[in-house]
Amino acid sequence: MTLRVYNTLTRTKELFEPVKPGKVGIYLCGPTVYKPSHIGHAVGPIIFDAIKRYLAYKDYKVTLVINITDVDDKIIAEAAEQGREMSEIAAEVEADYLKCLETLGVTSVDHFPRATENIDKIIALVQKLIDNGAAYVVGGDVYFDYTASPDYGKLSGRRVEDAMHGSRNLSGENKRHPADFAVWKSAKEGEPGWDSPWGRGRPGWHIECSAMSMDLLGETFDIHGGGMDLIFPHHENEIAQSESATGKTFAKYWLHNGLTRVKTKAAGGSEKMSKSLGNIRTISELLEDFSPETIRAFVLSTHYRRPLEFSDEQLSATAKSLETFYRLFDRIERATGADVYGDGKPIEKLSDQTDGDTDAAFVEEILQHRLRFGEVMDDDFNTAGAIASLHEMAGAINRYIEQTQLETRDNEAAKTLAAGAGVTLVNTGQILGLFMAKPQAKITKADESQIESLIDERNAARKDKNFARADEIRNQLSNMEIEISDVQDHTIWRKK
Numbered sequence: 396m397t398l399r400v401y402n403t404l405t406r407t408k409e410l411f412e413p414v415k416p417g418k419v420g421i422y423l424c425g426p427t428v429y430k431p432s433h434i435g436h437a438v439g440p441i442i443f444d445a446i447k448r449y450l451a452y453k454d455y456k457v458t459l460v461i462n463i464t465d466v467d468d469k470i471i472a473e474a475a476e477q478g479r480e481m482s483e484i485a486a487e488v489e490a491d492y493l494k495c496l497e498t499l500g501v502t503s504v505d506h507f508p509r510a511t512e513n514i515d516k517i518i519a520l521v522q523k524l525i526d527n528g529a530a531y532v533v534g535g536d537v538y539f540d541y542t543a544s545p546d547y548g549k550l551s552g553r554r555v556e557d558a559m560h561g562s563r564n565l566s567g568e569n570k571r572h573p574a575d576f577a578v579w580k581s582a583k584e585g586e587p588g589w590d591s592p593w594g595r596g597r598p599g600w601h602i603e604c605s606a607m608s609m610d611l612l613g614e615t616f617d618i619h620g621g622g623m624d625l626i627f628p629h630h631e632n633e634i635a636q637s638e639s640a641t642g643k644t645f646a647k648y649w650l651h652n653g654l655t656r657v658k659t660k661a662a663g664g665s666e667k668m669s670k671s672l673g674n675i676r677t678i679s680e681l682l683e684d685f686s687p688e689t690i691r692a693f694v695l696s697t698h699y700r701r702p703l704e705f706s707d708e709q710l711s712a713t714a715k716s717l718e719t720f721y722r723l724f725d726r727i728e729r730a731t732g733a734d735v736y737g738d739g740k741p742i743e744k745l746s747d748q749t750d751g752d753t754d755a756a757f758v759e760e761i762l763q764h765r766l767r768f769g770e771v772m773d774d775d776f777n778t779a780g781a782i783a784s785l786h787e788m789a790g791a792i793n794r795y796i797e798q799t800q801l802e803t804r805d806n807e808a809a810k811t812l813a814a815g816a817g818v819t820l821v822n823t824g825q826i827l828g829l830f831m832a833k834p835q836a837k838i839t840k841a842d843e844s845q846i847e848s849l850i851d852e853r854n855a856a857r858k859d860k861n862f863a864r865a866d867e868i869r870n871q872l873s874n875m876e877i878e879i880s881d882v883q884d885h886t887i888w889r890k891k
């Protein structure tokens with residue numbers, strides 16, 4: 396299977412061919428750490444964590460880097476407002492960010508480089524630009540000269556005249572051209588700064604990403620990611636300065652995820668999430684209402700290039716759809732005694748165990764869905780399509796359990812196949828970082844027999860049209876955190 400990715404730089408879906416065979420370097424622009432992380436900060440990391448897992452599954456050796464911008468005008472302003480040190484605020488916000496990512500299962504990141512720990516590399520890169528005639532010094536500031544980059548605008552498709560209107564000129568009255576941008580900013584009295592050949596100062600935001608990505612991944616690396624709002628000017632400027640410094644292609648594939656929007660009840664529509672609109676919820680707040688797996692599955696249920704619309708309704712819907720998997724895993728476990736999260740044999744290793752047409756068709760169907768999962772992931776990491784394949788697989792297993800009456804009849808061969816299909820489903824989900832662990836505590840055997848006898852009693856009561864008693868039992872089970880649902884002619888249950 397061949398992987399194709401949509402490259403913002405060429406505006407086409409291209410065959411993915413890494414710079415070095417078998418290896419992939421990915422750089423994703425990370426947060427500026429000045430305010431607690433909101434969900435927009437987690438979207439990119441969840442997507443690229445899933446992308447890394449998929450590439451690793453395809454046997455690539457992947458290095459994933461997410462930077463931490465821990466020196467910036469915004470953090471300096473926040474520090475001044477709170478009357479605290481910039482480094483203190485940055486450390487606090489970074490700790491919250493890293494904790495949130497870990498909770499959300501974003502555990503595949505290899506490096507989180509901090510700007511303040513790479514000042515020497517940033518200074519060296521700025522010096523290289525000056526030496527190449529691509530940057531100039533004015534007072535204590537250093538600016539990149541956009542005319543040094545003849546193809547400036549190639550990523551965003553913007554012309555310099557448009558670019559000028561989009562660039563805010565914060566510190567530089569002394570730029571030669573409005574499209575030039577600061578790579579080093581002199582420090583004002585009381586501001587944090589580092590000694591440099593141009594005086595005390597701090598790096599510009601764009602140059603950090605160039606310095607840290609090339610340091611960790613090489614001068615030319617494979618994938619550069621970020622939100623679509625970073626295409627201009629941030630990524631455009633990263634390209635201009637990196638390629639002017641090295642004379643080489645900077646990043647081969649540019650992958651941009653859609654913006655995060657929040658559905659608000661008042662407006663009835665959706666709006667961009669922003670501080671000024673006051674519609675931001677921190678990740679910690681969201682995690683009070685929704686499980687990490689729900690948030691992760693929600694993000695991956697939309698193709699990464701499309702806008703993501705957050706709302707409680709959408710998250711609740713995702714939680715419900717995950718329940719269908721959890722119910723199935725419990726069902727398989729009860730019917731077969733196998734733990735699908737364990738290291739049982741997946742169905743692809745059990746095709747010699749089929750007994751008749753039903754079994755053979757079942758194995759074939761599961762393998763087809765598994766194949767489909769790979770096909771859609773190979774099509775520009777279509778995680779939404781991949782999750783749809785997981786649902787198809789789950790549906791097939793539920794149907795097979797019905798067909799073989801696995802819950803009431805002894806059928807060892809069918810039990811083995813159902814358990815194997817469950818293992819395959821869990822394994823496949825894990826490629827996206829889903830189903831990494833059982834969502835709830837195990838129920839003891841004693842609980843189980845009590846629950847089952849209550850269900851039998853309830854069904855008997857229903858048969859006798861004693862609905863009051865049936866409801867009483869349902870409430871009793873509910874108090875035990877047991878949820879029941881009637882499927883065709885029998886009742887299935889699971890722990891809430």
Ligand SMILES: [Zn+2]
Nearest residue numbers: 424425604629
């Ligand atoms: Zn960046």
